[in-house]
Amino acid sequence: MAPKRLLVGMTGASGSLLTIELLRSLSVLDEWETHFIMSRGGQMTMECELPERMGELLSLADYVYDNENIGAAIASGSFMTAGMVIIPCSMKTVAGVHSGYSDNLILRAADVTLKEGRPLVLVPRETPLSPIHLRNLYELSMMGVAVIPPMMTFYSGSQTVEEMAHHLVGKILDRLGIPAEYRRWDGC
Numbered sequence: 001m002a003p004k005r006l007l008v009g010m011t012g013a014s015g016s017l018l019t020i021e022l023l024r025s026l027s028v029l030d031e032w033e034t035h036f037i038m039s040r041g042g043q044m045t046m047e048c049e050l051p052e053r054m055g056e057l058l059s060l061a062d063y064v065y066d067n068e069n070i071g072a073a074i075a076s077g078s079f080m081t082a083g084m085v086i087i088p089c090s091m092k093t094v095a096g097v098h099s100g101y102s103d104n105l106i107l108r109a110a111d112v113t114l115k116e117g118r119p120l121v122l123v124p125r126e127t128p129l130s131p132i133h134l135r136n137l138y139e140l141s142m143m144g145v146a147v148i149p150p151m152m153t154f155y156s157g158s159q160t161v162e163e164m165a166h167h168l169v170g171k172i173l174d175r176l177g178i179p180a181e182y183r184r185w186d187g188c
């Protein structure tokens, strides 16, 4: 059985709150371990969007890695995990995963996740999407990658952006088979 370890990458797309919400949800599940990598772009967007919460973000992860450290344990398939989530995922990182161009630890860990046949979830954020973005995401989805963009949810009764983030994270955890408590659709 795969150990309850999840790799979490944060890249330079808007949506730092989503990373905080995912790590927060996992931090209350004692048996789950998070291994967190933030790109330089992820750091920049965090500093723009939620500068006062950087310390909190880092404290929510069990292990934090330098994105330049391509020799870290998580860069190898022999480091067993239950999968990886890249949240938010920039179009540059989407392109890197799509092409297998693994020049940083996030991309290498995603490449390893794919080659080992483990679940990979991308939370891509850009709007509008160009034909290049759509092609890359489509082809990744055909390879078995779960593409879960942060779409607004109108049916869930969410009143705040935090509630929307919580709902999205519930969908991500469902995809990975990790227990999630959020308001599920049960009809009109």
Ligand SMILES: Cc1cc2nc3c(=O)[nH]c(=O)nc-3n(C[C@H](O)[C@H](O)[C@H](O)COP(=O)(O)O)c2cc1C
Pocket (backbone or CB within 6 Å): 010, 011, 012, 013, 014, 039, 040, 041, 042, 044, 045, 048, 089, 090, 091, 092, 093, 125, 126, 127
């Ligand atoms: C404040 C800010 C917001 C950004 N938002 C997005 C975005 O929503 N989607 C995206 O694909 N790129 C966005 N970018 C551009 C990426 O950060 C940039 O392409 C970067 O090279 C991505 O590298 P990374 O994937 O290694 O983090 C944003 C950049 C900044 C500074």
